[in-house]
Amino acid sequence: MQGNIACAEGALAAGCSFFGGYPITPSTEVAEHMARILPKKGGTFIQMEDELASISSIIGASWAGARSMTATSGPGFSLMMENIGYAVMTETPIVIVNIQRGGPSTGQPTMGAQGDMMQCRFGSHGDYSTIALVPSTVQEMFDLTAKAFNLADRFRCPVFLMSDEIIGHMREKVTIPEEVDIIRRRPLKEGKLPFEPEDDMIPGFPEFGKGYRVHVTGLTHDERGYPEATNCELHSELVTRLVNKIESKRHEIADYDIINPQAEIVFITYGPPGRAVRQLMHDYSDLEIGHLNLRIVWPFPEKVLKEFPNASKFIVPELNMGQMAREIQRHTSIEVESLPKIGGEMHTPDELFRAMGGDS
Amino acid sequence: MKSVEDWYRHDRMPHIFCTGCGNGTVINCTLEAVMQMGWDIDNTIFISGIGCSSRSPGYITTDSLHTTHGRALAFATGVKLAKPEFDVVVFTGDGDLSAIGGNHFIHACRRNINMTVICMNNMIYGMTGGQGSPCTPAGAISTTTPYGATEPVFDLARLAEASGANYSARWTAYHVKELTKAIKVGMEIPGFSFIEAMTQCPTSYGRRNKLRTTTSMLEYMRDNAVLLNKAKRMEAEGRELSPGRFTVGEFVKRFRPALGVVKDEE
Amino acid sequence: MRNEVLFSGFGGQGIILSAVILGRAAAIYDNKFAVQTQVYGPEARGGASMSAVIIEDEEVLYPKVRNPDIYVIMSQQGFEKYGVNAGAKARMLLDSGLVFSRPECRYAEVPATETAKKDLGRVIVANIIMLGALVTATEVVSKAAIEMAVMDSVPKGTEQLNMDALNAGFGLGENCEV
Numbered sequence: 001m002q003g004n005i006a007c008a009e010g011a012l013a014a015g016c017s018f019f020g021g022y023p024i025t026p027s028t029e030v031a032e033h034m035a036r037i038l039p040k041k042g043g044t045f046i047q048m049e050d051e052l053a054s055i056s057s058i059i060g061a062s063w064a065g066a067r068s069m070t071a072t073s074g075p076g077f078s079l080m081m082e083n084i085g086y087a088v089m090t091e092t093p094i095v096i097v098n099i100q101r102g103g104p105s106t107g108q109p110t111m112g113a114q115g116d117m118m119q120c121r122f123g124s125h126g127d128y129s130t131i132a133l134v135p136s137t138v139q140e141m142f143d144l145t146a147k148a149f150n151l152a153d154r155f156r157c158p159v160f161l162m163s164d165e166i167i168g169h170m171r172e173k174v175t176i177p178e179e180v181d182i183i184r185r186r187p188l189k190e191g192k193l194p195f196e197p198e199d200d201m202i203p204g205f206p207e208f209g210k211g212y213r214v215h216v217t218g219l220t221h222d223e224r225g226y227p228e229a230t231n232c233e234l235h236s237e238l239v240t241r242l243v244n245k246i247e248s249k250r251h252e253i254a255d256y257d258i259i260n261p262q263a264e265i266v267f268i269t270y271g272p273p274g275r276a277v278r279q280l281m282h283d284y285s286d287l288e289i290g291h292l293n294l295r296i297v298w299p300f301p302e303k304v305l306k307e308f309p310n311a312s313k314f315i316v317p318e319l320n321m322g323q324m325a326r327e328i329q330r331h332t333s334i335e336v337e338s339l340p341k342i343g344g345e346m347h348t349p350d351e352l353f354r355a356m357g358g359d360s
Numbered sequence: 361m362k363s364v365e366d367w368y369r370h371d372r373m374p375h376i377f378c379t380g381c382g383n384g385t386v387i388n389c390t391l392e393a394v395m396q397m398g399w400d401i402d403n404t405i406f407i408s409g410i411g412c413s414s415r416s417p418g419y420i421t422t423d424s425l426h427t428t429h430g431r432a433l434a435f436a437t438g439v440k441l442a443k444p445e446f447d448v449v450v451f452t453g454d455g456d457l458s459a460i461g462g463n464h465f466i467h468a469c470r471r472n473i474n475m476t477v478i479c480m481n482n483m484i485y486g487m488t489g490g491q492g493s494p495c496t497p498a499g500a501i502s503t504t505t506p507y508g509a510t511e512p513v514f515d516l517a518r519l520a521e522a523s524g525a526n527y528s529a530r531w532t533a534y535h536v537k538e539l540t541k542a543i544k545v546g547m548e549i550p551g552f553s554f555i556e557a558m559t560q561c562p563t564s565y566g567r568r569n570k571l572r573t574t575t576s577m578l579e580y581m582r583d584n585a586v587l588l589n590k591a592k593r594m595e596a597e598g599r600e601l602s603p604g605r606f607t608v609g610e611f612v613k614r615f616r617p618a619l620g621v622v623k624d625e626e
Numbered sequence: 627m628r629n630e631v632l633f634s635g636f637g638g639q640g641i642i643l644s645a646v647i648l649g650r651a652a653a654i655y656d657n658k659f660a661v662q663t664q665v666y667g668p669e670a671r672g673g674a675s676m677s678a679v680i681i682e683d684e685e686v687l688y689p690k691v692r693n694p695d696i697y698v699i700m701s702q703q704g705f706e707k708y709g710v711n712a713g714a715k716a717r718m719l720l721d722s723g724l725v726f727s728r729p730e731c732r733y734a735e736v737p738a739t740e741t742a743k744k745d746l747g748r749v750i751v752a753n754i755i756m757l758g759a760l761v762t763a764t765e766v767v768s769k770a771a772i773e774m775a776v777m778d779s780v781p782k783g784t785e786q787l788n789m790d791a792l793n794a795g796f797g798l799g800e801n802c803e804v
Contacts, residue, residue: 019443026666044441049467053434056464060407060438063425064446068438110666170689173653173663198804208394208439209446211402215369217426226372227418227426227473233604271364272689279688346690 003141003168004029004071007097007161010145011069013180016095017043018068018328020057022050022076025098025109026165030071032118051076055083059092063216065207067149067184069229071097073165077116078123084158085124087217088242091195091203093152093185097145097161099168100319102344110346112165114271114319120160121298127239129246131253132160132298134270138172144295146180151253153185155246156202162297164319166272166346188212192221201245247299256294263290264312265356268328270294270344273317280349289356297324302331315339315355317347364391370423376415378486380566380574382533382559385417386480389536389557390449393543397447409461412487412561413453413480433468433477440475440620447547448475454495455485459512464493469523472551474620478543479516479554482561488559490564497604501568509572510624517556521612526551528611532558532581535608542610551618558585558606559594629681629766632694634704634720637675640753641700643676647757648767648774652681655688655771661689674707696764698756699725700738717804719760721752734763734802741794751791752782758795763802 001009008030009286011019016125019034031047038045040097044061048054051072058068072080102108103115116123120132131151135146135266145161152159186203188194194214197203203223206212217229217301220235228234259281267277267289290308294301305314305328314336322338329336339355341347368391377383394404406424408414409432417424418581427435432450440448448543457465457479468477484502485491492502494514501508529542539557546553560566560577571577586594586601588609594601601607631648636642642664649662664677678691696771697718699709705725712718714733718799720728722735736759742752754776761772 018438020438046441047439048434048437049463052431053437053464053467056434057438057441059427060425060435060440061442062438062456063423064439066442068442082428083431165666166663166689169664169666171649171660172686172689173660206423208405209403209443213369213402213421213423215372215424215426217418218428218551219426224371275687275689282687346688347690348690349688 001138001174002029002171003138003163004099004136004235005033006138006141006146006174007071007163008033008167009174009176010142011095011149011308012037012041013055013142013176014067014146014149015182016067016069016149017041018061018066019043019045019070020048020054020061020068021070022048022054022072024073024076026101026168027071027097029168030099051079052082053191053210055080055087055094055096058094059087059090060081062092062094062255063208065209069097071099073099073101073109074103077119081119081123083183085128087127087128087158088124088130089218090216091156092158093156093205094158095145095148095152096158096159097163100162100164102342103244108344110165112272112319112346113342114162114164114323117162117320117323118295119160121290127243129243130158130160130298131246131296132162134162134293134297135295136271136274136293138167138170139174140295141167142174142176149227150181150183154183154202155249156185156205157321159310162271163175164253164271194225195221197241197245198221201241201248234352250299250301251303253296254304255296256292256301256304257320258304258307259291260289261307262310263288263308264310266290266292266308266312267352268292268294270297271319271325273319276317276347276349276352280352284353285351298337300327305332305334313337315352317341317352317355319346364395365498367391367394367420367422369419372419375419377412378563379578380560380577381412382561383413383416383480384484385533385536386478386539386557386559387419389540390478390543391420391512392540393547396544397547399447403445404449405439406449406451407439408432409456410487411453411485412482414456421425430456430459431464433455433461433464433520435437436475437468437471437473440473444474444620444622450475450477452477453481454479454481454483454516455493457502458509458516458519464564466519466523467579469520469525470552472524472526472616472618474550474552474618476543476553476555478558480559481516481556482559482565486561486564490568499567499603502565512567517554517611518555520552524552524616525554525612526616526618527553527613529554530556530558530606530608530611532585532608533560534578534581535585538608545592545613549613550601550621551616627683629696630691630694631677631679631696631698631760632691632708633698633700634674634676635700635753636703637673639654639675639700640750641675642677643779644698644753644757645679647772647779648760649679650778651771651775652679655774656767658683660757661686663690668687674701674703676704676708677705678725684761696760696766698760700752700756700759702726717764718772719756719802719804721756732804734804736798736802738795738798740756742791745794746787746791748787751787754788754791755795755798759799759802760791760795762796763804767794
């Protein structure tokens with residue numbers, strides 16, 4: 001099964017019933033598969049007029065109670081920034097799939113990249129926090145897409161599946177479980193105001209049509225949902241909560257693999273480069289190489305760096321010019337070596353070997 | 361339910377609209393139409409974009425979505441298609457709908473998606489302090505057309521018709537009865553119904569264009585509105601509408617196949 | 627054991643489908659691990675298209691071909707772009723009617739397009755003939771697995787044609803010494 005198809009299947013298994021999208025290489029197979037399957041399952045597929053509209057439509061569908069998703073790539077992702085902020089501010093659960101390609105601009109439509117990792121974290125204006133998952137196998141395309149819906153519903157925020165052309169277009173065997181865990185959003189409790197947080201800082205969801213009579217706005221709002229755009233204290237409280245409801249759980253939701261934690265040289269990866277590291281470890285099994293592979297990159301679980309007590313160097317191969325390497329360096333006094341690669345091809349195990357100071 | 365008052369969100373009052381603003385009139389006409397339709401408060405969703413007009417849903421006690429600039433129709437498309445049994449009404453303005461949201465507008469018309477869209481056309485960007493919009497008449501003064509607007513005006517009602525909407529009408533905040541009736545007819549018709557309501561903005565438009573009072577703006581709308589049939593007769597006689605005048609009436613009413621229609625409505 | 631199989635030809639020959647079928651045969655029917663990738667882009671439609679399959683007994687870690695040990699080349703342009711780089715230890719099957727160059731590695735000539743045209747009357751099945759020859763010449767997957775994978779992947783109504791093509795390929799491959 002192709003990665004993009006596995007992504008769509010993962011969404012369907014998670015109960016996604018609404019897809020709004022716009023064709024863009026290399027993500028289009030996700031939309032095509034949803035267009036084929038969703039109507040048969042009683043769901044809705046709609047091809048919108050652009051990505052601004054695609055993300056708007058899935059936010060609307062989410063308020064009407066649907067698990068909703070869109071899929072895109074760089075240029076479309078840029079257009080979505082506006083309403084990513086809206087989804088953050090209105091605490092709307094949505095899943096956004098970005099099958100990354102080479103940028104800036106139209107760049108390399110058919111080549112893989114990881115150049116949008118910072119954009120998915122900081123791309124919309126204002127302060128906020130998000131959740132981003134990164135698969136490195138076709139199986140993970142399925143698993144993490146399904147998981148993204150649970151995270152979106154739990155945290156009431158946009159959740160990103162930050163994949164890339166390499167995994168999106170690759171075919172591998174996928175085992176589809178008979179059912180996947182579906183943990184739906186918690187409804188608003190009786191007696192609570194529509195945006196009144198519970199103990200976990202997350203308000204229950206006042207779905208449209210259920211008698212809550214909720215007003216939803218992207219303006220700074222009070223717990224009733226009413227605009228209060230010049231209230232300094234309220235704004236500070238609201239945005240701080242929007243950030244902290246996610247950041248405070250970053251270690252709890254962290255999802256990663258650790259191999260050889262005693263090693264001195266440690267590779268940190270997410271997505272395809274992790275597979276080059278695994279191959280390197282396989283090819284040079286006598287070398288002590290540590291590996292941290294992240295499946296959730298945002299929020300960044302910095303405590304995991306402490307799992308490598310002997311580390312003298314973290315090497316971070318990425319299909320960009322060092323976006324996460326900078327984030328990692330922020331959290332550690334250990335040397336972080338960025339190993340950027342752009343152009344569309346993966347790092348080879350030999351390139352990683354040379355980065356370790358090896359002579360191949 | 362006896363009164364439109366039941367549809368207002370009273371704990372949100374007072375509203376932010378300026379003295380003399382026409383938006384309240386249009387909201388009243390809309391709620392009157394909703395009452396006549398017998399719609400249920402808990403099954404009606406009001407959606408809007410950004411601008412003065414788009415603040416309207418905040419004063420109505422249904423579930424409502426106040427979205428981003430220009431995108432109301434795209435959000436509404438998601439709401440409606442996820443739950444077609446909802447009655448969906450969009451409030452928008454001339455800038456929101458025809459400038460930043462122009463593409464969404466023509467595509468929502470083309471899809472003929474079953475919702476009612478009410479555009480409060482005040483010929484200006486009011487919320488941001490009076491900049492020119494695609495509907496600012498030639499010669500009119502705004503903060504971004506200090507020497508008079510020079511670009512032609514978008515005819516929104518005709519644009520909706522040409523783009524495929526099942527219903528399109530234009531009235532003004534002066535023509536309260538006609539406007540209410542047009543909104544109701546739009547709500548009855550399956551498919552995309554567009555009602556353009558010309559509204560007075562004495563604060564940002566009138567003040568700069570010798571229409572300083574609410575009365576003078578209402579008189580302006582009364583005196584410059586030409587019934588569509590009359591305009592057609594004039595056209596047949598080879599007479600053109602003089603500059604600054606505009607047509608009002610029902611531009612199209614048809615029953616083309618529409619999106620998001622619940623089966624038993626058909 | 628890791629096999630890296632690289633297919634190249636021109637757009638429309640079914641180069642990507644060949645790789646998909648081979649990967650399916652290995653992963654689903656031979657219970658091995660497989661990854662299929664391709665060069666994906668407008669230049670593949672008309673120019674030299676390329677796709678690859680990695681087959682391993684264990685999980686495939688690095689998913690891209692590094693050093694293909696088996697080449698299946700179905701156009702001269704494909705040979706010039708990919709085939710010329712074949713290492714000395716590689717093996718190559720080439721469509722003898724369409725590829726004029728010969729590599730330095732071991733190779734076998736398979737008249738796939740000619741057989742498709744003359745014996746089966748449908749040039750479109752040349753890739754399936756090539757797949758049949760690949761399987762008997764290299765045993766990279768089992769005959770039973772490729773048969774089932776072909777049946778999964780071809781349009782309804784063309785099963786017999788494709789089986790005939792696959793069998794013709796089996797025959798051609800048995801005579802290859804690579």
